[in-house]
Amino acid sequence: MSNFADLGLSSSALAAVDRLGYEQPTPVQEQAIPLVLEGRDLIAAASTGTGKTAAFLLPTLSTLPRGTRGKRAPRVLVVSPTRELAQQIARTCMQIARKTGHFVTTVFGGTPYGPQINEIRLGTDVVIATPGRLNDLMERDVVDLGRIEVLVLDEADRMLDMGFLPAVTTIVDATPAERQTLLFSATID
Numbered sequence: 001m002s003n004f005a006d007l008g009l010s011s012s013a014l015a016a017v018d019r020l021g022y023e024q025p026t027p028v029q030e031q032a033i034p035l036v037l038e039g040r041d042l043i044a045a046a047s048t049g050t051g052k053t054a055a056f057l058l059p060t061l062s063t064l065p066r067g068t069r070g071k072r073a074p075r076v077l078v079v080s081p082t083r084e085l086a087q088q089i090a091r092t093c094m095q096i097a098r099k100t101g102h103f104v105t106t107v108f109g110g111t112p113y114g115p116q117i118n119e120i121r122l123g124t125d126v127v128i129a130t131p132g133r134l135n136d137l138m139e140r141d142v143v144d145l146g147r148i149e150v151l152v153l154d155e156a157d158r159m160l161d162m163g164f165l166p167a168v169t170t171i172v173d174a175t176p177a178e179r180q181t182l183l184f185s186a187t188i189d
C-alpha cells in the first residue's frame with residue numbers, strides 16, 4: 001500500500017490529510033487520486049465508508065487555483081442525493097479548504113433560500129448540493145454552472161433510485177461539456 005505523499009497531491013492537500021488525521025490512503029483513494037490529478041474522468045464503485053469523499057475532494061482541491069471572493073463562479077460541483085450526505089461531504093470539504101484556501105458553499109432543501117443565495121452571490125469555489133435545491137437556484141438564476149471544471153456525482157445509484165434523473169440531467173447539461181466528471185456509485189450497472 002502506498003502513502004499519501006506518493007500520490008502526487010500538493011503540499012496544501014497533504015497538510016489537509018494531516019489535519020484530517022488520515023495516515024494511509026484507503027483503496028479507493030489510492031486508485032482514484034492519481035487519475036483525478038491527471039484530469040481523467042472516473043467511474044468508481046464505492047459506497048459510504050470507503051473514503052470516497054476524500055478520494056474526490058483531495059485531488060480536486062489540490063490542483064484548483066484559489067478564487068477571488070466576489071468575482072468567482074463555482075468551479076467544482078458535488079451533487080449528492082441527501083441533505084445528510086451533502087452536510088457530511090461539506091464537513092470534510094471545509095477541513096480540506098482550511099488548508100487549500102478555497103470557499104465552500106452547501107445548498108440543500110428544507111432550509112430558507114436567503115443564506116444560500118447570499119453565499120453564492122458572494123462568490124465561492126466549491127458548491128456541494130442536493131439536486132432539487134440546486135435546480136431551484138438555477139431556475140432563479142442564482143447559480144451559474146458555466147465555469148464548472150469538475151463535476152462529482154456522488155451516490156449516483158441512489159440519486160436515480162430517488163427519482164433525481166431529470167434534475168441531475170438539467171444540472172449536467174448546464175455545465176461545460178469539457179468538464180472532468182467523477183461518478184461514484186455503490187452499484188455500477
Ligand code: AMP
Binds near residue numbers: 025026047
Ligand atoms: P466516506 O466513505 O468518504 O464517507 O468516509 C468514511 C469515513 O472514513 C469518514 O469518517 C472519513 O473521515 C474516514 N476516512 C476516509 N479516508 C480515510 C483514511 N485514509 N484514513 C482514515 N480514515 C479515513
